[in-house]
Amino acid sequence: xxxxxxxxxxxxxxxxxxxxxxxxxxxxxxxxxxxxxxxxxxxxxxxxxxxxxxxxxxxxxxxxxxxxxxxxxxxxxxxxxxxxxxxxxxxxxxxxxxxxxxxxxxxxxxxxxxxxxxxxxxxxxxxxxxxxxxxxxxxxxxxxxxxxxxxxxxxxxxxxxxxxxxxxxxxxxxxxxxxxxxxxxxxxxxxxxxxxxxxxxxx
Amino acid sequence: xxxxxxxxxxxxxxxxxxxxxxxxxxxxxxxxxxxxxxxxxxxxxxxxxxxxxxxxxxxxxxxxxxxxxxxxxxxxxxxxxxxxxxxxxxxxxxxxxxxxxxxxxxxxxxxxxxxxxxxxxxxxxxxxxxxxxxxxxxxxxxxxxxxxxxxxxxxxxxxxxxxxxxxxxxxxxxxxxxxxxxxxxxxxxxxxxxxxxxxxxxx
DNA sequence: CCATGATCTGAACCTCGATTCATATCTTCT
DNA sequence: AGAAGATATGAATCGAGGTTCAGATCATGG
Numbered sequence: 001x002x003x004x005x006x007x008x009x010x011x012x013x014x015x016x017x018x019x020x021x022x023x024x025x026x027x028x029x030x031x032x033x034x035x036x037x038x039x040x041x042x043x044x045x046x047x048x049x050x051x052x053x054x055x056x057x058x059x060x061x062x063x064x065x066x067x068x069x070x071x072x073x074x075x076x077x078x079x080x081x082x083x084x085x086x087x088x089x090x091x092x093x094x095x096x097x098x099x100x101x102x103x104x105x106x107x108x109x110x111x112x113x114x115x116x117x118x119x120x121x122x123x124x125x126x127x128x129x130x131x132x133x134x135x136x137x138x139x140x141x142x143x144x145x146x147x148x149x150x151x152x153x154x155x156x157x158x159x160x161x162x163x164x165x166x167x168x169x170x171x172x173x174x175x176x177x178x179x180x181x182x183x184x185x186x187x188x189x190x191x192x193x194x195x196x197x198x199x200x201x202x203x
Numbered sequence: 204x205x206x207x208x209x210x211x212x213x214x215x216x217x218x219x220x221x222x223x224x225x226x227x228x229x230x231x232x233x234x235x236x237x238x239x240x241x242x243x244x245x246x247x248x249x250x251x252x253x254x255x256x257x258x259x260x261x262x263x264x265x266x267x268x269x270x271x272x273x274x275x276x277x278x279x280x281x282x283x284x285x286x287x288x289x290x291x292x293x294x295x296x297x298x299x300x301x302x303x304x305x306x307x308x309x310x311x312x313x314x315x316x317x318x319x320x321x322x323x324x325x326x327x328x329x330x331x332x333x334x335x336x337x338x339x340x341x342x343x344x345x346x347x348x349x350x351x352x353x354x355x356x357x358x359x360x361x362x363x364x365x366x367x368x369x370x371x372x373x374x375x376x377x378x379x380x381x382x383x384x385x386x387x388x389x390x391x392x393x394x395x396x397x398x399x400x401x402x403x404x405x406x
Numbered sequence: 407c408c409a410t411g412a413t414c415t416g417a418a419c420c421t422c423g424a425t426t427c428a429t430a431t432c433t434t435c436t
Numbered sequence: 437a438g439a440a441g442a443t444a445t446g447a448a449t450c451g452a453g454g455t456t457c458a459g460a461t462c463a464t465g466g
Contacts, residue, residue, distance in 0.1 A: 002433095002434065002435045002438085002439055002440045002441070003433060003434045003435065003439090003441040003442065004434070004435085004441080005434090006434070008433085008434095009432095009433065009434085009442080009443085013443085016443095037423065038424060038425085042446095047444075048444060048446055049425090049445085049446065049447095050425085050427085050445055050446060051446095052425095053425070054442095054444070059424065059425090117320040117321055117323075117326060119320075153392065153395075154388070154389075154392040156375075157372050157389065157392045157393060157396070158392075158396055160374070160375060161369070161371060161372040161396050162368070163371055164368045164369070164370055164371020164374075165364035165365070165367045165368040165371075166364070166367070167371065168364060168366055168367020168370065168371075169363045169367060171367075185357070189356065189360045189361075190360060192356075193356070193360070193361055193400050193401075194364075194400070196399055196402060197368070197396050197400035198399075205408085205410045205411075205464060205465045205466065206409085206410050206411045206463065206465070207411085207412095207464075207465085208411095208412070208413095208463090209463085209464075211464095212413085212462095212463065212464085240454085241453075250414075251414060251415040252415085252416065252417095252454090252455090253414070253415055253416060253455085254413080254415070254416095256455070256456080257412095257413060261454080261455085262453090262454065262455090
């Protein structure tokens with residue numbers, strides 16, 4: 001015998017995989033899922049179409065990986081912002097604001113993550129991350145109820161509703177045909193509404 | 204010359220079209236868009252696959268027509284319920300309740316209308332109907348603000364948020380894997396939350 | 407009952423992009 | 437250097453399902 005993969009080749013492999021993911025991220029940010037065909041992807045990453053399959057079993061898996069990567073990044077950012085606050089009101093405000101500002105900053109990507117039609121396997125990732133946001137919001141709300149800062153309520157439902165409210169309110173400004181508007185008043189209005197919804201005093 | 208379509212043939216034609224739409228409605232309610240292939244559709248309607256194209260220019264158009272039909276029916280029901288009330292609070296309550304109860308009553312169809320991935324042409328219908336709900340809610344909210352029943356707010360945004368909140372809160376119970384739960388407390392919670400969100404006193 | 411035109415039929419066709427695979431290139435170890 | 441395993445290449449293949457179309461069937465008016 002005479003060849004076993006080593007750290008160096010492993011690194012190259014990783015780098016190639018990363019370049020593919022990066023190319024997919026770019027294409028997604030530019031033209032959504034439709035733009036992320038295998039051939040375009042390979043061209044962008046500077047590899048042959050067949051090479052894609054050395055790293056991912058199928059297109060769906062690749063897209064799912066990209067989704068996981070990007071969505072995970074977003075969720076982490078929101079989580080971090082929430083963690084940095086203490087009162088339920090401030091935490092919810094941070095959640096809504098960070099989510100909204102980031103989405104409005106990368107509208108095409110946000111649209112792809114939030115609403116654009118996708119293959120079932122990717123849709124599953126979407127649901128997973130949506131659940132992640134639900135859970136985050138739920139945790140905040142439960143803590144708020146416990147501390148007496150928020151009135152008693154079905155925290156799970158309220159959490160889903162808050163996430164839904166933010167998502168839908170953003171969809172207008174986000175949608176591919178949406179007009180560019182000043183984010184600040186939009187985000188401020190959404191935030192206030194969400195705080196009212198869960199019974200937090202906004203001011 | 205010797206043949207011109209007449210009332211009778213026109214009726215047959217209409218009936219066939221209706222049967223196709225009905226078959227599509229059934230398939231949609233059973234297995235979503237995936238189940239609504241042309242061949243399955245034709246089989247269900249008792250016609251040949253080619254005949255479908257005597258009534259619809261393409262599959263997308265057929266699906267769009269079905270969507271329009273079903274979604275229009277839903278929107279009408281909600282509109283009617285809203286029209287039957289006078290105060291903004293009662294109207295909003297009716298909107299949320301009727302929307303929710305109907306959705307929970309036909310979960311698979313509601314899922315198809317609300318969230319299931321679709322072709323762009325149908326997606327457009329979805330946006331149209333979503334806008335219809337937004338508009339309905341916005342009208343109610345504006346009236347409420349004018350009459351002083353609701354505090355000043357960005358009515359358009361609030362409307363979108365309310366619709367989003369209801370949709371997302373329902374998605375859990377609706378989703379194909381969602382567990383069957385008693386609708387009443389769910390709907391009641393969503394309603395209260397929405398009323399709080401727009402600043403209506405709930406009790 | 408025939409001519410005419412509309413509608414129906416369903417197997418064949420087509421399209422488009424994901425996937426494959428024979429071949430070439432590259433990496434490591436002796 | 438040479439063997440052997442791993443990875444890259446990209447043109448060829450394949451499949452699924454929407455769409456077409458030549459012929460069959462049917463309704464109408466003369």
